[in-house]
Amino acid sequence: MKATAQTVRGDGSASGTNGDHDGPATSLAEIEKLNQALITVTQGLPVCIGSVYKVDSLSYPNWGFAVTEDNIDAIRRQAEFYYNKDYAERRLNGNIEYLLKTDFTVTHEKRMTEFVAVTIREMMRSRDNGKREFHICDVPARDGHLSAAIAHALRRDSDTEGMLSRTVFHLVDISWQKLDKAQETLRQFGAKSEKCPISDEALFRQLDAGNYDLIVTLGHLHHKPLLVEYLKELNRILTDDGALVIADWHSPLCSHPANVLSLLQYLWLEPARLDMFRGIMAEQLAAQKPYLEPDEMHSLMNHILHWKSVMRRISENPSPKMARLYISAAYDTSRQRERKLEDAGFSVDLADVKRAFPKARLPQFSGSTPNIAAKRLVAGSDSATVMAAVKKR
Amino acid sequence: MKLISEINDLKRLDDFLTALSGSLAIEIGSWSRIAHQYLANWGVQVTEKNRDWIKKCAARAFFKEWSASSDKANRAIEMAIGEAKLDIGNEGLNTQLGEMVARILKSMHDGKRIFTIYDLGSGDGDTILAVLDALDLYEDTQRIAPYCNLRLLEPGSQRLKVAEERISEHSLYHSLADRPVYLCGSYDYFESDVGKGAVDIFISNAVLHHFPFPDHFHVIREKLAEDGVMVTGDWHNTIFSHPAFVVPLLEAVGGSPEVINEFRNRFGIKEGDRKQLEARLTPRQKACHVGFIDFQRALSIRLREIKEKLCMIECLETFEDRVNHIKDAGFETRGDVLRKGHPGFRNVDDNKKLVFPDNDLAGVVAVGKIPPPKKTIPDAHKPKGRMLARA
Numbered sequence: 001m002k003a004t005a006q007t008v009r010g011d012g013s014a015s016g017t018n019g020d021h022d023g024p025a026t027s028l029a030e031i032e033k034l035n036q037a038l039i040t041v042t043q044g045l046p047v048c049i050g051s052v053y054k055v056d057s058l059s060y061p062n063w064g065f066a067v068t069e070d071n072i073d074a075i076r077r078q079a080e081f082y083y084n085k086d087y088a089e090r091r092l093n094g095n096i097e098y099l100l101k102t103d104f105t106v107t108h109e110k111r112m113t114e115f116v117a118v119t120i121r122e123m124m125r126s127r128d129n130g131k132r133e134f135h136i137c138d139v140p141a142r143d144g145h146l147s148a149a150i151a152h153a154l155r156r157d158s159d160t161e162g163m164l165s166r167t168v169f170h171l172v173d174i175s176w177q178k179l180d181k182a183q184e185t186l187r188q189f190g191a192k193s194e195k196c197p198i199s200d201e202a203l204f205r206q207l208d209a210g211n212y213d214l215i216v217t218l219g220h221l222h223h224k225p226l227l228v229e230y231l232k233e234l235n236r237i238l239t240d241d242g243a244l245v246i247a248d249w250h251s252p253l254c255s256h257p258a259n260v261l262s263l264l265q266y267l268w269l270e271p272a273r274l275d276m277f278r279g280i281m282a283e284q285l286a287a288q289k290p291y292l293e294p295d296e297m298h299s300l301m302n303h304i305l306h307w308k309s310v311m312r313r314i315s316e317n318p319s320p321k322m323a324r325l326y327i328s329a330a331y332d333t334s335r336q337r338e339r340k341l342e343d344a345g346f347s348v349d350l351a352d353v354k355r356a357f358p359k360a361r362l363p364q365f366s367g368s369t370p371n372i373a374a375k376r377l378v379a380g381s382d383s384a385t386v387m388a389a390v391k392k393r
Numbered sequence: 394m395k396l397i398s399e400i401n402d403l404k405r406l407d408d409f410l411t412a413l414s415g416s417l418a419i420e421i422g423s424w425s426r427i428a429h430q431y432l433a434n435w436g437v438q439v440t441e442k443n444r445d446w447i448k449k450c451a452a453r454a455f456f457k458e459w460s461a462s463s464d465k466a467n468r469a470i471e472m473a474i475g476e477a478k479l480d481i482g483n484e485g486l487n488t489q490l491g492e493m494v495a496r497i498l499k500s501m502h503d504g505k506r507i508f509t510i511y512d513l514g515s516g517d518g519d520t521i522l523a524v525l526d527a528l529d530l531y532e533d534t535q536r537i538a539p540y541c542n543l544r545l546l547e548p549g550s551q552r553l554k555v556a557e558e559r560i561s562e563h564s565l566y567h568s569l570a571d572r573p574v575y576l577c578g579s580y581d582y583f584e585s586d587v588g589k590g591a592v593d594i595f596i597s598n599a600v601l602h603h604f605p606f607p608d609h610f611h612v613i614r615e616k617l618a619e620d621g622v623m624v625t626g627d628w629h630n631t632i633f634s635h636p637a638f639v640v641p642l643l644e645a646v647g648g649s650p651e652v653i654n655e656f657r658n659r660f661g662i663k664e665g666d667r668k669q670l671e672a673r674l675t676p677r678q679k680a681c682h683v684g685f686i687d688f689q690r691a692l693s694i695r696l697r698e699i700k701e702k703l704c705m706i707e708c709l710e711t712f713e714d715r716v717n718h719i720k721d722a723g724f725e726t727r728g729d730v731l732r733k734g735h736p737g738f739r740n741v742d743d744n745k746k747l748v749f750p751d752n753d754l755a756g757v758v759a760v761g762k763i764p765p766p767k768k769t770i771p772d773a774h775k776p777k778g779r780m781l782a783r784a
Contacts, residue, residue: 098468103517107559110519111526114488118530148481149488155750156492158742184478190750316464363530379564 024066028074031065034280035078041277046314047267047307049260049277050326051082057225058336059255064284072226079225080201086326091175096323102309104302105249108384109219111377112247115386116216117149118363119245123214123388124167125160126360127241134167137212137237139200139220141171144182144193146218146247151189169193170212172200204233211237218247221337225330231344240391241356244346247386251303251331252296257281258289260327263304267311296333298381303331334374334385346389348373356390394661396438400446403437407450413655418696419646419689421639421656422704423454429606430714431634436660444606451605451708456579458704459548466703469695477688482755483519485748486598486626489757491523493624493746494594495534497737497759501593501620502537507570508593511616513583514600515545518556520626521573524596525565538565543573546586550577580604584612592616598626601715605708610722620764622737623724626757630681630709631674636660637667638682642705645686646693678711680752685709712756716745724760735761 025031035052042048052063060066067075090096124134138147147169154164171182171193179195186193196203215234224230234244253259341348350365353373365373373388407423414421424435425447432439474480512521521543528534547553553575595613613623632638643653689705720726731738748755
């Protein structure tokens with residue numbers, strides 16, 4: 001499988017169909033063969049590579065395949081299939097979520113949550129006229145922690161407390177059980193909510209343009225391999241003066257097989273399995289790795305250490321029902337994310353965000369690039385970042 | 394009910410509770426861990442003679458339970474908190490506390506003073522991290538970080554290690570005045586740790602409900618600077634204020650009718666007593682019982698699954714009782730007085746905040762020592778300029 005350069009746009013759409021050339025594979029049969037081969041490497045282990053369809057579409061060529069107009073629908077379906085399969089496994093085995101909750105993820109998820117909550121509170125403060133209703137879409141709502149944090153942030157400040165009664169949280173999640181809990185959690189804060197128990201993509205398809213004032217999402221967009229098209233949908237369902245606030249994990253781990261190989265070595269994968277991986281990815285591993293900025297390198301290390309902690313937790317919590325955890329996901333760097341947002345019609349320029357919310361006392365954004373509305377929460381690392389985006393005018 | 398105060402009688406009461414609930418996944422635990430003001434309702438009279446013994450007994454009971462609790466049991470607690478939908482409470486307490494501390498620091502920051510922030514019972518660092526997060530939100534508060542010295546005290550060495558790791562990853566870590574000090578020890582260590590007036594801001598979350606007597610507030614006050622501040626968050630409940638309230642709790646954790654009858658007989662609880670007592674509670678206080686019973690029910694199921702045991706009694710008290718104890722120790726607790734008289738409270742619109750709108754389960758209170766007015770020389774005694782010139 002060759003991995004010579006081919007430009008793939010951020011949304012995964014490609015310049016044309018693939019003919020017989022030395023570029024990345026584009027035929028579904030070949031891609032599926034690669035996918036199955038990679039799955040075999042870690043078969044039977046608690047930590048698996050997972051499906052290659054789930055990595056960021058920008059990184060597909062680094063894995064030896066590419067998106068074309070002919071294969072994009074099939075790739076999207078496959079990526080969704082594997083995501084839903086992993087999600088179902090998580091729901092059936094409650095142990096998985098526990099194993100993934102390392103000190104690192106718990107700490108920074110809380111921090112991202114709080115940063116989003118204060119950002120949203122300030123945005124709402126800027127727009128409030130004492131009467132206005134706010135519609136906030138939380139996707140995916142999970143147990144409602146992010147929405148509850150927003151409700152609590154509004155409650156903490158006597159100036160914004162009154163806005164809570166005029167706010168409706170639209171909770172999107174495919175799990176009824178989680179939505180019930182989310183609604184109950186919000187009720188504890190006296191907040192109104194509506195449950196949307198379908199997948200996010202399915203919901204967006206049903207919605208008219210300009211449906212929500214604010215959209216928040218926590219730890220979710222790294223599950224979207226074709227992110228730009230997803231972001232375009234978010235752009236469409238936002239009101240013209242709305243804002244999107246994203247908190248997510250960033251890492252170059254899945255952007256190149258060499259990074260995954262480092263992780264597998266770090267996790268003490270058996271030599272035979274490592275050789276199998278090297279064999280499948282021989283050409284890609286021989287090719288030059290994309291350059292990483294120091295903060296991206298740091299986030300890669302954080303990500304590898306996270307998996308090391310997960311392995312330790314697995315060994316400390318032997319369970320009769322073995323959990324399977326998957327490495328592959330559409331992680332990107334926050335710089336790539338900025339570009340994707342721009343491609344989807346958003347502006348992440350801090351001046352634009354401030355202009356859109358002139359009365360907001362927005363928290364201090366200090367991202368990888370100056371003047372970008374992004375806040376990095378781990379010292380010197382790109383790992384956990386919150387971004388605010390408004391529609392381009 | 395006849396009150397008992399003799400040590401032997403008190404010991405027998407503990408033996409009774411242990412024998413009664415020994416078969417349950419959640420035992421009743423030691424009565425000595427009940428907040429002292431409620432002990433008379435349990436038939437215990439606190440006297441000068443038995444006071445210290447009760448304190449030691451409570452500390453021993455807490456330590457025994459704390460050292461016996463495994464990772465598995467802690468995980469069961471975590472899951473049960475989630476199932477009782479109370480998980481947002483702890484986060485709510487920490488963020489509320491962090492925000493209050495950041496506001497106070499912002500008002501007190503003068504570009505020179507180094508603030509010693511002492512976290513008692515730091516656990517794995519959630520509370521200090523909430524303070525750092527609140528400081529990290531804005532540029533003007535980020536600038537305070539180089540003037541902050543952190544001191545964390547926690548009895549669990551593993552948790553302290555986790556706290557150290559987590560804090561070292563914080564984006565403000567390298568800005569701090571010095572590396573944080575991590576101390577492994579219990580409250581006794583705090584008593585001998587820092588000298589009088591050495592602490593500027595004392596913080597603690599979900600810890601003080603392990604102290605049945607409020608003596609520690611006097612100690613904390615002594616260790617605070619002249620204008621020192623104490624910000625504490627905690628869980629509150631009246632469920633252990635009377636044994637009649639414990640009956641539904643025993644039922645929820647699987648107590649048999651025999652166990653419940655014996656419990657009722659020992660404390661002379663008659664039909665209708667609970668309803669009468671509940672009528673004296675506010676709706677917000679009643680709602681706390683429901684939340685606590687849901688939590689203990691969920692916990693008992695989890696504990697049975699993993700074959701572990703815990704105790705239910707804790708020194709929980711009402712939010713009002715807590716504020717009164719703090720006031721009795723000499724702190725200024727009134728928000729309006731603090732706003733006028735304390736430099737740290739200028740921007741604190743409400744120094745007593747409850748996390749939930751419908752119950753008193755979780756609350757944060759910020760109090761301070763009002764600094765004495767600066768000594769000014771009365772005009773009559775001031776040397777006149779002309780005289781100075783002549784001299």
